[in-house]
Amino acid sequence: MAELTEKVRAFARERDWEQFHTPKNLAMALAGEVGELLAELQWLTPEQSATVMTDPDLGPRVRAEIGDVTIYLVRLADVLGIDLVEAATDKLAEAGRRYTVEAARGSADKINTKI
Amino acid sequence: MAELTEKVRAFARERDWEQFHTPKNLAMALAGEVGELLAELQWLTPEQSATVMTDPDLGPRVRAEIGDVTIYLVRLADVLGIDLVEAATDKLAEAGRRYTVEAARGSADKINTKI
């Protein structure tokens, strides 16, 4: 992950694109890529989406979109000075306190909130 | 990253939420979290967004949203069997072939396409 962060940083620096990489712009770019990912999955049933990686056309496209999303998320976190894994780990711990295993199990209501 | 993936997986399994975690549903959840991130940055100027982490209110909120986005991206990649870092590294290499350093430098046009 640290290596990827450095690669994306070098990619932007070499092309003189750092000037465009404000958090606001990068968040928009991240959302744009997530939009492309949604477009690949939008007409599939949930069941079809579960086997999408076995499709010779869709599989590589989904992987490529996941790659794009990751690039912009890594770049955004780098620009903000945030450690992605730490931020996620902290948030997961907080979610664990809010949705205890006991309360959540089998509860279709509880899942209608976010992690 | 591998550790985070395993933690998120355990989080879902313990709560019996795996049934909801299809790629389609998780992509929607990812997009929902990215929407919350955008909401934190939407009225800021690009310059204000560059220093958002120094704001005592906004900084932690942005970090929390980045954490949420990461959780769902990690979970989605896990369910799809995709290695996030590899997918991003491959995509970055492909982008490097499309936008060479020579062609891209100083080009405001080129940047108006995605990485």
Place this chain on the structure above:
Amino acid sequence: MAELTEKVRAFARERDWEQFHTPKNLAMALAGEVGELLAELQWLTPEQSATVMTDPDLGPRVRAEIGDVTIYLVRLADVLGIDLVEAATDKLAEAGRRYTVEAARGSADKINTKI
């Protein structure tokens, strides 16, 4: 629609919020609201989503999110000087030429592209 456009315009003007309503910012706000809409539907099956308006809790929430999305779309179009209905009608005509009824009927492939 013209009346709604004028109401949203007056809403912004009265609060001195026009300064924040650039197309860039409004597009982010629109995306943020769409994210909230996705969050309401993300864990539902497609079948459950088809009857969401009969749910006493979810129905009004979905309607409210649709209202928010519409407000920002109307405001964005107003600021850009775009007539929403004309833009959509033109795009639909173009889509009709690309996806003819004959070619599209029963084709699960074709629908995996956008309107």
Place this chain on the structure above:
Amino acid sequence: MAELTEKVRAFARERDWEQFHTPKNLAMALAGEVGELLAELQWLTPEQSATVMTDPDLGPRVRAEIGDVTIYLVRLADVLGIDLVEAATDKLAEAGRRYTVEAARGSADKINTKI
């Protein structure tokens, strides 16, 4: 607007695409189109975005994306049985009660919440 709704409905019916047009799927398609709109604006400054319609390349592209977003929003509202203009008008009235003119004027804090 009623005419557009009917046109989009006919478009889907003629192509036998109604089967794919669940609220869940349409919300994803809407988000995908909003993602394309964001992509057109992501590297522009807010000031550049304010004059985007005068750009001979970007202007028509932005208008086309606005058209796509509108098509899916109209279709989604139709499938849900929601009147878009009414839903937006109700929400705007509610927002007016929450953010009174007196409290909101000149307040950069207040705007950091949604309409």
